[in-house]
Amino acid sequence: MLKFQSVSKSFKGSNESIDVVKNVEFIVKEGEFVAIVGPSGSGKSTLLGLAAGLDKPDQGEVILDGVSLSSLSEDELANLRSSKVGFIFQNFQLLPNLTAIENVAIPLMVSSNLSEKDILSKSKDLLVSVHMEHREKHFPLQLSGGEEQRIAIARSFINDPKILFADEPTANLDTKNGNIVMELLQNLNREKGSTLIVVTHDHSVANLADRILEMKDGELSERKGTLAKSSHSKIKSSIKKKALSKQKPLSNSKSASKKKLASKSKLPLKTKTKTVSKKSQALSKKTTR
Numbered sequence: 001m002l003k004f005q006s007v008s009k010s011f012k013g014s015n016e017s018i019d020v021v022k023n024v025e026f027i028v029k030e031g032e033f034v035a036i037v038g039p040s041g042s043g044k045s046t047l048l049g050l051a052a053g054l055d056k057p058d059q060g061e062v063i064l065d066g067v068s069l070s071s072l073s074e075d076e077l078a079n080l081r082s083s084k085v086g087f088i089f090q091n092f093q094l095l096p097n098l099t100a101i102e103n104v105a106i107p108l109m110v111s112s113n114l115s116e117k118d119i120l121s122k123s124k125d126l127l128v129s130v131h132m133e134h135r136e137k138h139f140p141l142q143l144s145g146g147e148e149q150r151i152a153i154a155r156s157f158i159n160d161p162k163i164l165f166a167d168e169p170t171a172n173l174d175t176k177n178g179n180i181v182m183e184l185l186q187n188l189n190r191e192k193g194s195t196l197i198v199v200t201h202d203h204s205v206a207n208l209a210d211r212i213l214e215m216k217d218g219e220l221s222e223r224k225g226t227l228a229k230s231s232h233s234k235i236k237s238s239i240k241k242k243a244l245s246k247q248k249p250l251s252n253s254k255s256a257s258k259k260k261l262a263s264k265s266k267l268p269l270k271t272k273t274k275t276v277s278k279k280s281q282a283l284s285k286k287t288t289r
């Protein structure tokens, strides 16, 4: 379904060029669900853009559903994308002057032979499936990040894509809505046999996939086995533990030394805890990007 042959991509900086994707080779079979993980800045979004034909490699070949993307004109590429590809962008990319339902409908409005009535009815069904039917007439600016994300997801399903690329589709969602989204993506994968490629920071999302690929400094490798619980949830649970232990006597050595520190600096322990939790917040923000 998707094949990368020695694909490289670099971007020109102010005085040097940065190699963002380095000699990447991999194959994804039809109907597979593949997760791509890796640190921020390692080239995951760039890789996804190359795979979907949104960007061109400097070297190598991307073959999508048996077609070499470099052999296609811009129009042919656009046709291929609107007939076979779904894409959920990291920053949604909704059109600000269109309502939620119009944003979902737009790919078909541009490319399909269906009547406007049929397209809007299909769009409405998709809004229902992402629990956004009550926001049908809202504009993107009137929606929260999580709501925009769900509209973007509904839009990516509108053409029943043979292959769907999702760039951190659960990053802006709480656990409940994240689960809803992953269920929708998995249904598309299982019931319609769509190939699914998901970039994610969330280890529990990656562990749902058939295979996990790891991007590191522009290089891609296959990961053996599942990932440990994500650091983000570890951070959250350590904050939770701290909050719960507030009423209890401080017994473990770390807390004891913190108490010592607080008394040394004549600061109430509360203030100290606040600083720590601020730090953790900054950290957890970092890990969700």
Ligand SMILES: Nc1ncnc2c1ncn2[C@@H]1O[C@H](COP(=O)(O)OP(=O)(O)O)[C@@H](O)[C@H]1O
Residues within 6 Å of the ligand: 011, 012, 020, 038, 039, 040, 041, 042, 043, 044, 045, 046, 047
């Ligand atoms: N259009 C661009 N022009 C210049 N540099 C870019 C561009 N897109 C991405 N980069 C750089 O490429 C690197 C990888 O980016 P990206 O693919 O977005 O990583 P990830 O999705 O893993 O966080 C980053 O250093 C980023 O700044």
Ligand SMILES: [Mg+2]
Residues within 6 Å of the ligand: 044, 045, 046, 090, 167
């Ligand atoms: Mg990215």
